[in-house]
Amino acid sequence: MKVGIIGLGLIGGSMAIDLRRKGFASRILGVESDPVNAAAAEKIGLADKVVDFGECVRESDIVILAVPVGAAVKLLPEVLDIFGEDASSGAESSDGDGKCRKTVIDVCSVKEQLIRTVHYHPMRSRYVSTHPMAGTEYSGPWAAMPGLFDGRACIFCNVEESDPAAVRKVEKMYDVLNMRPIYMNASNHDVHTAYVSHISHITSFALALTVLDKEKNEKHIFDLASGGFSSTVRLAKSNADMWVPIFTQNRDNLLQVMDTYIEKMMAFRRAIEDFDEKGVRTLIEDANRIKRIIR
């Protein structure tokens, strides 16, 4: 299978490594707009060749859009446009019967806007919307690593809008990456990810800002930071290019989560201010229920 990967960063690059290693990809074409990243991706060997957008889409059986969601909203219709042109011109991808066999997926962390953008596109059914729930706080081709997806969940959104054969091909691909598929509509997906992923990033960013504000002497933070602090603040290293459009596109869900979060924080603040030890204990013990869920 010829795989085209648009965006050779953490996610695209890690997919390249494992799809090749496990024999799913016979050839990988990559697209990378940043010239430094492109040179690195070629040097590391993530793609067989770094090509331009049009060539990548035309030459690949499956196209993976692994770019920030702001860019994905712009590029997804362009990929489908090229699929449409190729199908109507009888190019190889259409098997001569005018029917396109090519597939494009995105791997973004917010879905509704992306899916709405191509809802009426004539090639909509060639698009499968997926969200592999894996990542680290690092970015760029240097951050790519084997095994990133291993054993994690991958959410498929609105599969009923995609061609069943395209869905099967993508399921096969994620199976090769050893991911568990979960099916959900885009709107539910965006609510859940606001709660179990996006808010964690905001709490980490806010924590980093708080500590950096106070501790002008960075040596102190370094000396005193325990494992607990490092773990809670880890996501604050995450990249703005990726997270600004996520927060923008998932704005409404996120504002709701943030309001609940701020309420909980205020409840803690009140209990501590009032020396209400019983109240603090109840809040902590309620929070401890997370033990049942998170190893």
Add this chain to the structure above:
Amino acid sequence: MKVGIIGLGLIGGSMAIDLRRKGFASRILGVESDPVNAAAAEKIGLADKVVDFGECVRESDIVILAVPVGAAVKLLPEVLDIFGEDASSGAESSDGDGKCRKTVIDVCSVKEQLIRTVHYHPMRSRYVSTHPMAGTEYSGPWAAMPGLFDGRACIFCNVEESDPAAVRKVEKMYDVLNMRPIYMNASNHDVHTAYVSHISHITSFALALTVLDKEKNEKHIFDLASGGFSSTVRLAKSNADMWVPIFTQNRDNLLQVMDTYIEKMMAFRRAIEDFDEKGVRTLIEDANRIKRIIR
């Protein structure tokens, strides 16, 4: 050296393991008020013998108070009282010259109240106030593990109020545990720990409460929780017995940190609400400076 450990939980138990393993402790007496924990600690072999409080203090050269800070405030003067009785009765610990050679340390995460409590105690100089900056989100004798302190920082507070020989003995002990000593006054200690440790616990508790409130279906959290969420919410498993008194005793510093934190959160909320992508980007990039400090 005969070591007495009051509280055979995560910290006390882990100290027992390494102080014995590295040859610092020739004999370990333990005190554990919870009968289940006491039985477990004996079975695991953390202490040579679980004894009562008085026997432990009388028979040990160095007493480690490894209990929650609320209990420590009560027990520390009692330990010093026994030191005083033994010294005036010419017991072995006083080397016959009426001068006590015994030492007590605490390992608590808040210092000012504890130090103030014994400020005028006639045996004050036999107390060395320390905070080994290590731990996990687990508690109890089952959580004890070798190597917990290895390579971490240990804060010594107000050493000028302790007998220099007692300080040297305790420095030796932490050196055996391979900890880096840092010296600080209690009031600065409490401000710094509010910023680099206590607030992280509150942000985790609040995050767990937010997600548990929303996601009534725990299976969803389990399926969707990425590594990022697990890492930010990890501290929410922490024990109320330990954290309620920390939050109470470090109330004033903590309220100030929480106010700064809530301000940062509100700044994020406003920028997201206003679709102010430039503002969100600035907040994220400011937070990214934590990269320079935390590996």
